[in-house]
Amino acid sequence: MKKILIIHTGGTISMQEDKRSGTVSTSNEHPLSNSASLFHHDAHIEEDFLFNLPSPHITPAHMLELGRRIHDKLAAGNFDGVVVTHGTDTLEETAYFLDLFLQTRKPVVVTGAMRSSNEVGSDGLYNLISSIRVANTDEAQDKGVLVVMNDEIHTAKNVTKTSTSNVATFQSPQYGPIGIITKQEILFHQKLISYESYPIQQLTKNVALVKAYAGMDGSLISAIHSTGISGLIIEALGQGNVPKGIIPALQQILDDDIPIILVSRCYQGIVQATYMYEGGGRQLRDMGIIFANGLTGPKARIKLMVALELTNNLTELAPMFE
Numbered sequence: 001m002k003k004i005l006i007i008h009t010g011g012t013i014s015m016q017e018d019k020r021s022g023t024v025s026t027s028n029e030h031p032l033s034n035s036a037s038l039f040h041h042d043a044h045i046e047e048d049f050l051f052n053l054p055s056p057h058i059t060p061a062h063m064l065e066l067g068r069r070i071h072d073k074l075a076a077g078n079f080d081g082v083v084v085t086h087g088t089d090t091l092e093e094t095a096y097f098l099d100l101f102l103q104t105r106k107p108v109v110v111t112g113a114m115r116s117s118n119e120v121g122s123d124g125l126y127n128l129i130s131s132i133r134v135a136n137t138d139e140a141q142d143k144g145v146l147v148v149m150n151d152e153i154h155t156a157k158n159v160t161k162t163s164t165s166n167v168a169t170f171q172s173p174q175y176g177p178i179g180i181i182t183k184q185e186i187l188f189h190q191k192l193i194s195y196e197s198y199p200i201q202q203l204t205k206n207v208a209l210v211k212a213y214a215g216m217d218g219s220l221i222s223a224i225h226s227t228g229i230s231g232l233i234i235e236a237l238g239q240g241n242v243p244k245g246i247i248p249a250l251q252q253i254l255d256d257d258i259p260i261i262l263v264s265r266c267y268q269g270i271v272q273a274t275y276m277y278e279g280g281g282r283q284l285r286d287m288g289i290i291f292a293n294g295l296t297g298p299k300a301r302i303k304l305m306v307a308l309e310l311t312n313n314l315t316e317l318a319p320m321f322e
C-alpha cells in the first residue's frame with residue numbers, strides 16, 4: 001500500500017457552521033481529523049496539522065513554509081503522494097506557488113470545500129477522499145501540482161475559483177480539467193507538455209497587482225510606486241491594452257528598473273502586442289513591459305515574486321513569462 005501525507009492548513013474544509021447564526025468559523029479540532037483513514041482503505045494515511053487559517057490569512061511566508069514541509073517530507077522518502085487541504089479563497093495562489101517551488105514527480109494534490117463540515121451537502125470529506133484517490137494513482141505522477149474539487153482534476157496553473165459559493169467553483173476556463181473522478185476510476189485525458197520549477201530559498205519581494213479600468217489615470221499606479229515595490233502586475237484590458245493616462249506612471253516604474261508584467265483581465269485568451277494606439281499593447285511592449293500568457297493577475301504576482309528571488313534583470317525575467 002502507498003503512503004499518503006495529508007497536510008491541513010485550514011479553510012472552510014476545517015470549519016463548522018453555527019446553526020443559530022449561520023456563521024462559519026474555525027474550530028480547534030479539525031472536523032475531518034482521522035476521517036480519511038476511516039473512509040479510504042487503499043493507502044496508509046498520515047496527517048500533519050500545519051496551520052489552522054482561513055485562506056485570506058495565508059501569506060507568501062505560509063506558502064513557502066508549506067512548500068518546505070512537503071519538500072522535506074517527500075525528501076525523507078517515506079511518502080508516495082501529498083494532499084493539502086486549504087481554504088478556497090486563495091487556494092489557487094498556494095497551489096501555483098507549490099507548482100513553481102516543488103521539484104517532485106510524486107502527486108501533490110490541493111483541495112478544499114465550499115460547505116463547512118456540518119452543513120447539509122458538505123463537500124469537504126468527499127473532496128478529501130477524492131484527493132487521496134488521485135494522490136494514490138500512478139497516473140497522477142509528473143503532472144505538477146493538481147487541484148481536486150467536485151470530481152474534477154485541474155492543473156494548479158490553469159485553475160481558478162469562479163463562483164463565490166457553488167461547489168463547482170473551480171474551473172480551468174481556457175483548457176478545462178485534465179481529468180475526472182468517477183466512483184470507480186480516476187481518468188486523465190490531458191498530459192502536461194511543459195514543467196517549470198524554481199529552487200528559491202525565500203519569498204520576500206513586494207509585488208503589487210492592479211486592474212486596469214476605463215478612465216483610469218496614473219495616480220493609483222504612482223501611489224503604488226511610491227510604496228517601494230519590487231515589481232508590478234497589471235491586469236490590462238482585452239488583448240493587453242491600458243488607458244493612455246497611465247502610461248507616464250508606468251514609464252516611471254520602468255525607469256527605476258522595476259519590472260512590470262502584463263496579463264489580461266479577461267479570463268480567457270492570451271495577451272499580445274497587437275494595437276498601435278497610445279496605451280495599446282505594441283506601445284507597452286516597446287516600453288519594456290513583459291507580456292505573460294495564460295496566467296491570472298494573482299498567479300502572475302506569485303510567479304514574479306518567485307522569479308525576483310532569482311533575478312531582477314529584465315532580459316532574464318522575460319523568457320520566464322513566455
Ligand code: ASP
Binds near residue numbers: 010055056088114
Ligand atoms: N473563506 C474560506 C477560506 O478561504 C473559503 C473556503 O475555504 O472555501 O478560508
